[in-house]
Amino acid sequence: MRVGAGAIAAGAGAKVTLLEPTTLLATQTAAAGNPVRFASIGTGVRGCELLKASLRVPDVECVAVSDLWEGRLTAAQETLKKQVATTRNYKEILERKDVDAVIVAVTDHQHRRVVVDACNAGKDVYCEKPLSHTVEDGFAMVAAVQKNNRIMQVGSQRVSSILYEKAREIYSSGRLGQVCCIDAYWDRNSASGAWVYPIPPGVNDQNIDWTAFLTGAPSIPFDPVRFFRWRCFTDYGSGLGGDLFVHLISGIMFITGTNAVASRAQSTGGLFRWKDGRQFPDLIQTYYDYPNFRVAMRCNLNNDGGEFIGFYGTEGTMIIKDATLTFSPQNTLPEMESYSTKGWPEDLRKQYEADWEKEHPLPAPFALKLTERVETYVPPPGYNDTVDHEGNFFNAVRTRKLLVENEVFGNNAALGCHLANYSYFNKRPAIWDASARKITG
Numbered sequence: 001m002r003v004g005a006g007a008i009a010a011g012a013g014a015k016v017t018l019l020e021p022t023t024l025l026a027t028q029t030a031a032a033g034n035p036v037r038f039a040s041i042g043t044g045v046r047g048c049e050l051l052k053a054s055l056r057v058p059d060v061e062c063v064a065v066s067d068l069w070e071g072r073l074t075a076a077q078e079t080l081k082k083q084v085a086t087t088r089n090y091k092e093i094l095e096r097k098d099v100d101a102v103i104v105a106v107t108d109h110q111h112r113r114v115v116v117d118a119c120n121a122g123k124d125v126y127c128e129k130p131l132s133h134t135v136e137d138g139f140a141m142v143a144a145v146q147k148n149n150r151i152m153q154v155g156s157q158r159v160s161s162i163l164y165e166k167a168r169e170i171y172s173s174g175r176l177g178q179v180c181c182i183d184a185y186w187d188r189n190s191a192s193g194a195w196v197y198p199i200p201p202g203v204n205d206q207n208i209d210w211t212a213f214l215t216g217a218p219s220i221p222f223d224p225v226r227f228f229r230w231r232c233f234t235d236y237g238s239g240l241g242g243d244l245f246v247h248l249i250s251g252i253m254f255i256t257g258t259n260a261v262a263s264r265a266q267s268t269g270g271l272f273r274w275k276d277g278r279q280f281p282d283l284i285q286t287y288y289d290y291p292n293f294r295v296a297m298r299c300n301l302n303n304d305g306g307e308f309i310g311f312y313g314t315e316g317t318m319i320i321k322d323a324t325l326t327f328s329p330q331n332t333l334p335e336m337e338s339y340s341t342k343g344w345p346e347d348l349r350k351q352y353e354a355d356w357e358k359e360h361p362l363p364a365p366f367a368l369k370l371t372e373r374v375e376t377y378v379p380p381p382g383y384n385d386t387v388d389h390e391g392n393f394f395n396a397v398r399t400r401k402l403l404v405e406n407e408v409f410g411n412n413a414a415l416g417c418h419l420a421n422y423s424y425f426n427k428r429p430a431i432w433d434a435s436a437r438k439i440t441g
């Protein structure tokens with residue numbers, strides 16, 4: 001089926017709507033001739049993706065990049081298709097007066113250091129998810145942003161996605177009824193999905209600043225596996241929690257309007273297949289207690305299930321499966337109780353049925369069947385939520401308006417990852433003590 005932008009096509013009892021491209025970028029405050037100048041710190045896989053996306057955001061210009069491996073500095077310039085200032089020492093970038101904002105896409109364990117320094121240097125910050133590597137790191141970054149009156153956005157781009165915006169609209173309309181139960185998973189079944197990235201030939205401690213990489217982590221001899229597959233190791237990454245849970249948690253927080261930390265998380269899982277010396281499991285399943293609903297979340301690196309969030313309400317079900325959103329209403333018409341009356345004497349049962357039918361006249365004959373009321377939404381081809389997310393950030397740099405996925409939101413989402421990991425490693429429920437800002441259990 002082919003449908004134009006915004007079109008609705010009837011088919012097989014359901015309607016499919018191609019969502020309009022976002023208007024967010026179109027509404028950016030025009031700043032012709034005065035672009036936001038930014039620098040990128042950390043130009044690895046994600047850093048380069050962000051640079052590529054920035055080329056589609058109007059009125060922004062990257063003027064410098066920093067990374068610890070020379071190869072990344074080359075890759076960044078190739079992505080930008082131009083030469084910019086390069087340095088291994090991000091502090092040189094922070095000293096530049098012509099840099100308004102920085103994109104921070106360094107390894108998780110370096111987020112705090114770079115973000116706090118950037119805020120203290122007066123830069124606005126787009127920091128990749130998960131905001132923090134530890135509970136303490138998160139609160140230190142929140143304090144630095146607020147003390148310096150900076151704009152911050154954390155990088156779970158689904159928060160700016162038109163698909164998630166539609167889901168938020170449906171959720172807040174009340175059409176789902178009461179939602180007590182949310183399921184979410186993200187499953188992958190490949191070496192790349194399990195972070196077994198190839199080590200580039202020729203890397204050594206001359207072309208990688210290994211000492212800088214280890215800042216804040218135990219000192220060990222040069223190890224390219226740790227540098228390139230850092231997600232597998234607790235000193236630098238947060239495993240599946242920090243890599244994928246955080247996207248699911250941020251999506252759920254955004255759609256439900258819940259800017260809070262789960263009060264309790266209970267995890268199980270294990271390392272079943274990718275036994276390559278990593279310290280994190282390849283399967284983690286966590287139950288979260290949020291104030292108004294419970295969430296069952298899973299990441300499994302041993303099956304290609306894709307990405308899924310399901311909201312199960314008393315009046316409808318809403319599913320996001322990869323890039324498709326579906327809303328299916330539940331049958332909420334009153335129904336005659338016909339189970340327990342099986343054990344009644346016939347005359348009582350017949351009387352009950354007759355009374356019930358009198359009190360509940362049939363619905364209008366033109367009422368649509370449930371299957372005809374299913375709604376499906378998809379983004380247009382080529383849609384990229386990272387472009388919208390960056391667009392929102394740079395727009396806020398100009399307008400100074402608070403962003404949805406600001407430092408508090410990002411910190412709350414990352415705390416969900418830390419709760420999951422705490423429970424997994426300690427084999428007991430993790431309890432969030434909000435007043436002490438601590439995980440206990």
Ligand SMILES: NC(=O)c1ccc[n+]([C@@H]2O[C@H](COP(=O)([O-])OP(=O)(O)OC[C@H]3O[C@@H](n4cnc5c(N)ncnc54)[C@H](O)[C@@H]3O)[C@@H](O)[C@H]2O)c1
Pocket residue numbers: 041042043044045046047066067068069072088090105106107108110114128129130155156157212213227228230242243
């Ligand atoms: N939003 C998303 O969808 C998404 C996707 C992938 C990664 N990420 C996040 O982006 C961040 C980077 O992940 P990645 O996949 O790009 O990793 P990567 O290993 O490809 O790149 C990280 C880079 O950071 C650099 N770095 C580390 N400390 C530095 C410092 N002090 N100064 C300058 N550079 C430094 C390293 O040299 C490395 O090249 C992580 O926080 C990750 O969770 C987000």
